[in-house]
Amino acid sequence: MTPSQRFLAKLGLKDPVPESHEDQQPESTGHNSRRSFLKRTTLGGIALGTASALWPVEDLIAQTTQKVSRYSNPSDLRITDMRYCIIQNVGRTPIIRIDTNQGIYGLGEVRDGADERYALMLKSRILNQNPCNVEMLFKTVKQFGGHARQGGGVSAVEMALWDLCGKAYNVPVWQLLGGRYRDKVRLYADTPEAPNFEEFKKRVKHRIEDQGMTWLKMDISIGEVKALEGALVNSKFWGSNLAQWQGGYMDYANIKHPFTAIQITEKGLDGMAQIVSDVRSAVGYEIPISSDHYGHFDLNNAIRWGKKVEPFRLAWLEDMVPWEFTDQYKKMSDALETPVLTGEDIYLLSGFKPLIDTGSVDIVHPDLATAGGILETKRIGDYAEEKGVAMAMHFAGSPVSFMANVHCAAATQNFLALEHHSLDNPWWESLVKTLDGKKLFEKGYAQVPNTPGLGIELVEEEVKKHLLPTNKTYFAPTPEWNDIRSHDRLWS
Structure with a gap:
């Protein structure tokens, strides 16, 4: 009896039937057999420590998290664009949208009365990055903010990153902040x-x-x-x-x-x-x-x-x-x-x-x-x-x-x-x-x-x-903001 069969016997389960002819491989090379086992049984988190010795970690994680609802694969998310529009709200209020390679996006807002370019200039610093690394990206761009409306760009990007992160993990932003005190x-x-x-x-x-x-x-x-x-x-x-x-x-x-x-x-x-x-x-x-x-x-x-x-x-x-x-x-x-x-x-x-x-x-x-x-x-x-x-x-x-x-x-x-x-x-x-x-x-x-x-x-x-009459742009691509043209480190 193989180690896998002995483990199954302890759980009162039979050896899984392969899903296809391709799954019929020797136990020594039975990656598909192990995957089939995890799909067919209700093992989930049961005896996780024992099971981890028999099956690859990625199979166990896939099984135990299969019912976690997500809008994307967070670890593979990448920022692909930053776009904007400007509405006539308290004079002018720019709204930005950060797009990703998985079709989800995050919304942020440059402070009322401020310039959308405060945010657009930051695009080159976050392009191709994982938006779920919110703190790292915030520390990357925060040197480009300032008091009053000059803080609007960094703040807009940060808002949009949290929106993206919440969508990626399928939770509200307040949950990512540690929970809420009030509803x-x-x-x-x-x-x-x-x-x-x-x-x-x-x-x-x-x-x-x-x-x-x-x-x-x-x-x-x-x-x-x-x-x-x-x-x-x-x-x-x-x-x-x-x-x-x-x-x-x-x-x-x-x-x-x-x-x-x-x-x-x-x-x-x-x-x-x-x-x-x-x-x-x-x-x-x-x-x-x-x-x-x-x-x-x-x-x-x-x-x-x-x-x-x-x-x-x-x-x-x-x-x-x-x-x-x-x-x-x-x-x-x-x-x-x-x-x-x-x-x-x-x-x-x-x-x-x-x-x-x-x-x-x-x-x-x-x-x-x-x-x-x-x-x-x-x-x-x-x-x-x-x-x-x-x-x-x-x-x-x-x-x-x-x-x-x-x-x-x-x-x-x-x-x-x-x-x-x-x-x-x-x-x-x-x-x-x-x-x-x-x-x-x-x-x-x-x-x-x-x-x-x-x-x-x-x-x-x-x-x-309600777009600004002088700028009817509605989330058009902004390739002109893709390139970094300076060395940004503040110390030597």
């Missing part, structure tokens, strides 16, 4: 604009009761009181609009807060505070209200403003001064009772560490499409959690980045709320379909999917309706 993700949205206070109250009621929002954020700027005589000091030097996002290099919009010399008088502070009071009276005190976009004025005026609105118990004061002034955030945080927050323009965990380590912020606020993508944003949250700092998430993009945020938020314990900047956009959700057929969000909460990857696919006909 739905709380959203926050802007307070609605209105021509008068009565209309504002109606729209707030719609926001809360119909749309189901349980967290709101309001913009309150010195621009609200610029027409009030005696409200501001030195504002007329900068012109009449005090726009925060337009202008040349030396215009008000691009001068950092400490350098404008604008001050707010008590009359100005009272006028701004009255607006906060009105909003709080319309919303009530059960729902958190955050605040943002105050204009460009210095630390001392920021502290005066923060103290003025303390009675209204705002959830946070956002980006009062530029994020890189850690010492100023420390002074502000020490001086105020209202939580201080920043982070939407910070790239990588290393950029957040000074603020967290010094206790300069009460809440971190990364934008996943700037911060470095899904895993890096989770790392930011995890690091902040160790220091007793919570994490909210800034977001103003398409459903692609939205779902990347949802997976990250589900897997991060100290998460508070995720911004939804397109709540009133009627076509925003139609850009994608979910793999489980559920809505992206409902009644103020996003659904955490149990489907592979990010859990969404683009709806081609809908996306094409």
